[in-house]
Amino acid sequence: MVERANRPSALASTPGLGKQPQVSFSDDNSRVSAELPTGETLEILLYGATVISWKDASGNEKLWLSDATKLDGSKAVRGGIPVVFPVFGTAPDHAQASKLPQHGFARTSRWEFLGKSTSESAPGPPAAADLSVKLDFGLSSANLDTKTKSLWPFAFGLIYSVTLNRESLTTSLVVTNDDDKPFDFQVLLHTYLRVKDIAAVSIKGLEGASYIDKVDNASTKTQASTVTIAGETDRVYTPTTPTSEPVSVVEAGKTTFSIVRDSLGNVVVWNPWTDKAAGLADFAPKDGFKNMVCVEPGAVSGFQTLEPGDAFEGAQTITISPR
Numbered sequence: 001m002v003e004r005a006n007r008p009s010a011l012a013s014t015p016g017l018g019k020q021p022q023v024s025f026s027d028d029n030s031r032v033s034a035e036l037p038t039g040e041t042l043e044i045l046l047y048g049a050t051v052i053s054w055k056d057a058s059g060n061e062k063l064w065l066s067d068a069t070k071l072d073g074s075k076a077v078r079g080g081i082p083v084v085f086p087v088f089g090t091a092p093d094h095a096q097a098s099k100l101p102q103h104g105f106a107r108t109s110r111w112e113f114l115g116k117s118t119s120e121s122a123p124g125p126p127a128a129a130d131l132s133v134k135l136d137f138g139l140s141s142a143n144l145d146t147k148t149k150s151l152w153p154f155a156f157g158l159i160y161s162v163t164l165n166r167e168s169l170t171t172s173l174v175v176t177n178d179d180d181k182p183f184d185f186q187v188l189l190h191t192y193l194r195v196k197d198i199a200a201v202s203i204k205g206l207e208g209a210s211y212i213d214k215v216d217n218a219s220t221k222t223q224a225s226t227v228t229i230a231g232e233t234d235r236v237y238t239p240t241t242p243t244s245e246p247v248s249v250v251e252a253g254k255t256t257f258s259i260v261r262d263s264l265g266n267v268v269v270w271n272p273w274t275d276k277a278a279g280l281a282d283f284a285p286k287d288g289f290k291n292m293v294c295v296e297p298g299a300v301s302g303f304q305t306l307e308p309g310d311a312f313e314g315a316q317t318i319t320i321s322p323r
């Protein structure tokens with residue numbers, strides 16, 4: 001069931017139906033929130049369609065968000081899940097992407113809220129435990145300002161769907177080429193996962209993968225065992241395993257996040273550590289790097305070419321384990 005939420009009224013769910021997910025807008029219409037009947041919550045800024053909060057039923061935050069981030073649409077969000085499109089980093093040598101700012105324009109554009117849908121994973125009378133809510137957001141060339149359009153002059157459409165389940169979050173991006181010529185793009189879901197202590201974290205599932213080490217002159221290396229982080233880390237992995245095999249964050253021996261991917265062949269692992277964090281004005285607290293690790297599914301090895309009328313869909317599902 002797809003239901004268009006009425007703006008600016010607060011609640012888009014049906015009163016009296018008890019066990020239904022609740023969807024609401026902030027007073028200034030800058031963000032949309034969802035809550036499952038079981039207590040899990042989600043908050044998304046229309047600016048960048050950036051997920052800025054995801055909490056379990058006990059109110060534990062799963063994503064890291066900088067205390068100094070701007071949330072007023074003046075700068076990309078530092079934390080949560082910014083959407084990177086149509087370029088990852090910068091691409092000064094790529095004809096179509098050379099003029100684009102770092103990580104493109106999707107994370108700095110205001111998206112449209114397209115609506116919500118709720119679903120049950122089991123047949124029969126709705127049980128609160130089976131409910132999920134999906135929020136859809138759209139961005140197209142028609143929404144861009146003239147300056148941004150001039151940097152990347154293609155007719156495109158993006159639909160970004162964020163689905164909250166009791167134990168997981170799925171974020172899925174569909175890219176369509178609405179132009180009469182092909183275009184090239186990269187895409188990445190820049191997910192800042194919250195951890196208790198980076199020193200106790202290891203990342204499993206990248207063993208044997210080749211990676212580009214961006215903090216060592218972009219040299220190509222092979223991951224020998226699980227990934228641990230003890231200094232600035234910025235790596236673009238190409239796992240050899242299928243995208244359905246999870247990449248997991250293990251904290252002090254316990255799996256806290258498990259990430260499966262759909263059509264996203266790369267995984268970027270990023271932690272700025274002390275010096276880089278010190279140099280990022282919007283990164284706070286300065287020792288916040290101890291409480292985050294970015295594990296970013298994407299398609300960023302080279303560019304994907306999308307022919308006129310074609311569509312690409314890439315997604316991640318992050319499953320949590322209770323702490």
Ligand SMILES: O=P(O)(O)OC[C@H]1O[C@H](O)[C@H](O)[C@@H](O)[C@@H]1O
Nearest residue numbers: 102103214234235268269270294
């Ligand atoms: O500072 P930002 O533009 O948000 O980029 C933050 C980081 O994003 C990715 O993880 C890149 O691999 C890093 O090289 C970059 O520093």
